[in-house]
Amino acid sequence: MMISDTFEHLKSGLLELDMDAAVDAAKSIAGTGDTRAVKDAVDTVTDALQTVGKRFQDGDWFLAELVYVGEISREVMNILSPLMEAGAMESAGTIVVGTVTGDLHDLGKNIFINYAKSAGFNMIDLGIDVPARKFVDAVKEHHPLALGMSCLLTSTDMEIGKVVEELKRQDLRDRVKVIIGGAALTEQFAKDAGVDAFAPDAVTGTDIVKKWSSP
Amino acid sequence: MDFKERILTALNHEEPDRVPVAGFILSQGTSNQILGKPPADIAAMLGNAELRSGLKDIMNSTWPEIVNSTLADWFEAAIKLGFDANWTIYSQMQVVEEPKFKHGLAMHDVWGRAWELTVDENGNTDANFVRGLCTTEKEWYSWVEKNKPLYDELIKNVRDHHKKMAENYGDRILAIGSPGTGVFDNTWQPMGFENFCKFVYQKPEFIKKVIEFQTDLLLRHLNAIMESGVEVVVGGDDFGHKTGPLMRPEQIEKLFGDSYRRISEAVHSQKKKLLWHTDGNVYALLEKFVEWGFDGVVSLEPTAGMELEKVREQVGHKLVLVGNLDISYLLVRGTKEEVEDTVRKAIKDAAKGGGYILSPCNSHSAIDPTRLEWMIEAAHKYGKYPIAI
Numbered sequence: 001m002m003i004s005d006t007f008e009h010l011k012s013g014l015l016e017l018d019m020d021a022a023v024d025a026a027k028s029i030a031g032t033g034d035t036r037a038v039k040d041a042v043d044t045v046t047d048a049l050q051t052v053g054k055r056f057q058d059g060d061w062f063l064a065e066l067v068y069v070g071e072i073s074r075e076v077m078n079i080l081s082p083l084m085e086a087g088a089m090e091s092a093g094t095i096v097v098g099t100v101t102g103d104l105h106d107l108g109k110n111i112f113i114n115y116a117k118s119a120g121f122n123m124i125d126l127g128i129d130v131p132a133r134k135f136v137d138a139v140k141e142h143h144p145l146a147l148g149m150s151c152l153l154t155s156t157d158m159e160i161g162k163v164v165e166e167l168k169r170q171d172l173r174d175r176v177k178v179i180i181g182g183a184a185l186t187e188q189f190a191k192d193a194g195v196d197a198f199a200p201d202a203v204t205g206t207d208i209v210k211k212w213s214s215p
Numbered sequence: 216m217d218f219k220e221r222i223l224t225a226l227n228h229e230e231p232d233r234v235p236v237a238g239f240i241l242s243q244g245t246s247n248q249i250l251g252k253p254p255a256d257i258a259a260m261l262g263n264a265e266l267r268s269g270l271k272d273i274m275n276s277t278w279p280e281i282v283n284s285t286l287a288d289w290f291e292a293a294i295k296l297g298f299d300a301n302w303t304i305y306s307q308m309q310v311v312e313e314p315k316f317k318h319g320l321a322m323h324d325v326w327g328r329a330w331e332l333t334v335d336e337n338g339n340t341d342a343n344f345v346r347g348l349c350t351t352e353k354e355w356y357s358w359v360e361k362n363k364p365l366y367d368e369l370i371k372n373v374r375d376h377h378k379k380m381a382e383n384y385g386d387r388i389l390a391i392g393s394p395g396t397g398v399f400d401n402t403w404q405p406m407g408f409e410n411f412c413k414f415v416y417q418k419p420e421f422i423k424k425v426i427e428f429q430t431d432l433l434l435r436h437l438n439a440i441m442e443s444g445v446e447v448v449v450g451g452d453d454f455g456h457k458t459g460p461l462m463r464p465e466q467i468e469k470l471f472g473d474s475y476r477r478i479s480e481a482v483h484s485q486k487k488k489l490l491w492h493t494d495g496n497v498y499a500l501l502e503k504f505v506e507w508g509f510d511g512v513v514s515l516e517p518t519a520g521m522e523l524e525k526v527r528e529q530v531g532h533k534l535v536l537v538g539n540l541d542i543s544y545l546l547v548r549g550t551k552e553e554v555e556d557t558v559r560k561a562i563k564d565a566a567k568g569g570g571y572i573l574s575p576c577n578s579h580s581a582i583d584p585t586r587l588e589w590m591i592e593a594a595h596k597y598g599k600y601p602i603a604i
Contacts, residue, residue, distance in 0.1 A: 017416060059499075064462040068412040102317070104331060104345045107408050129317070153343060154543055154579045155335060183457065183494070186518045186543055200457040 093145035098126030234598030244580030327405030377443035399452035455495020479508025511535030558593035
């Protein structure tokens with residue numbers, strides 16, 4: 001089989017939600033030991049996920065499909081990543097993300113991490129139930145392009161304001177863009193809380209940070 | 216017209232004397248405020264390991280009484296506010312030590328979900344679903360095996376609870392009996408959404424078995440509720456997120472369609488009405504709800520883009536619409552004018568010809584009772600039939 005066919009199988013495996021086909025193609029490419037081919041395979045995954053994101057935003061694909069293709073791409077990247085040459089992928093920037101304190105939900109956050117990672121961002125995941133201090137410390141440590149906060153519960157949405165206030169107090173607010181998402185939040189809430197953007201879904205969120213990355 | 220006639224008339228797409236107003240599941244924080252009750256000092260007990268362990272034992276040994284007394288508070292509060300209807304709900308939980316949770320206690324429901332016990336700044340307790348406890352096929356089967364005795368206990372307690380609520384409150388408010396979560400949520404939540412998506416593609420036979428199990432259990436649950444004499448039941452599955460359904464509608468149909476048809480038939484065979492609650496943006500599923508036999512849809516979350524006018528345009532009077540009052544801003548910190556304007560618009564968009572019940576689109580502890588009062592006042596002001604807005 002020509003290597004170009006294998007790339008095609010990798011792409012169709014992702015876009016047709018065929019885990020076995022995608023993983024077999026990734027193993028086959030990895031087996032060549034050709035770092036250039038591995039880099040092209042990673043680009044194929046990125047392109048496929050861009051297509052998936054577009055399909056989702058157009059209403060042709062649904063969240064379950066978005067989640068499953070994320071699972072497939074994770075498996076594929078687990079095969080390809082160890083073979084990539086250091087520095088082969090240029091980072092689009094660093095994003096620190098976490099779910100606010102008092103909230104233990106992580107589904108939306110994890111989907112966002114998956115998509116933003118596939119778009120070339122270096123993701124720092126602080127996990128769930130993250131206190132304001134930890135968000136601020138991570139901004140100081142990693143100097144990210146953006147800080148993402150997830151919040152599913154209305155009872156914890158005030159935590160976002162606390163983080164913004166703490167960033168201001170420590171003169172960090174102007175150095176980082178802040179994006180929020182989650183069931184409890186709205187565009188209006190984002191304006192009131194003084195953050196830069198509200199993302200109704202992970203794909204839109206990734207599009208927003210991509211714009212920030214290349215103004 | 217009394218509350219019962221008002222609700223049932225609206226459910227038949229006829230015009231009652233005025234638009235009915237229903238509560239949801241009131242949180243303890245909201246009901247305590249309405250009743251002027253101070254919360255029990257649970258936070259202090261949770262902070263002490265010995266007391267926490269004692270609290271856990273007490274909760275486990277008196278669980279049905281705890282649920283009954285909490286629901287009694289919700290109903291007293293709903294009646295005091297002037298709601299025509301409110302939900303009754305019984306969920307079977309086991310309280311366990313969970314060091315990873317802030318207050319050290321988790322509640323495990325019989326379906327396989329972990330809920331975190333939370334305490335708000337005023338000391339009111341609540342519980343939030345956090346994660347599934349059956350992340351593999353093996354774990355799910357062993358969970359079901361282990362919990363077999365609890366399913367019978369659940370059905371017995373459900374029967375007792377709803378009967379008690381009907382006896383104690385049936386002459387003052389209409390009880391809408393709810394099993395809580397439905398087949399969709401009871402299938403995916405115990406395994407987590409990521410695992411569920413994986414299993415749908417990789418282990419379809421397993422998913423089919425889980426759905427069959429959850430459908431049978433839900434039918435037993437609903438039958439136990441209906442034995443109490445309730446006229447209306449409300450199932451609940453969160454099919455939608457902010458911008459659309461969680462799954463492709465055709466895929467939901469393939470996996471769950473027969474379950475929902477069985478449920479509708481079971482409820483209608485007893486001449487009861489079946490409402491279904493779902494959060495999120497669900498325009499793409501409204502026709503499915505009609506096909507499955509639901510009489511109405513509850514929530515219609517405005518912050519997920521659900522607009523009553525559009526929903527009515529899409530499904531006409533094939534579904535009763537319940538809810539649409541925002542709980543992220545409007546009923547938390549909206550002005551009186553904003554509440555009144557929103558109620559007025561909801562009535563204008565959905566209430567003509569009956570088939571609309573005004574209600575908050577969901578529930579949480581920050582909902583302000585004063586805003587609920589404004590909502591009811593506005594319903595009385597603008598909701599008299601014939602609607603003249």
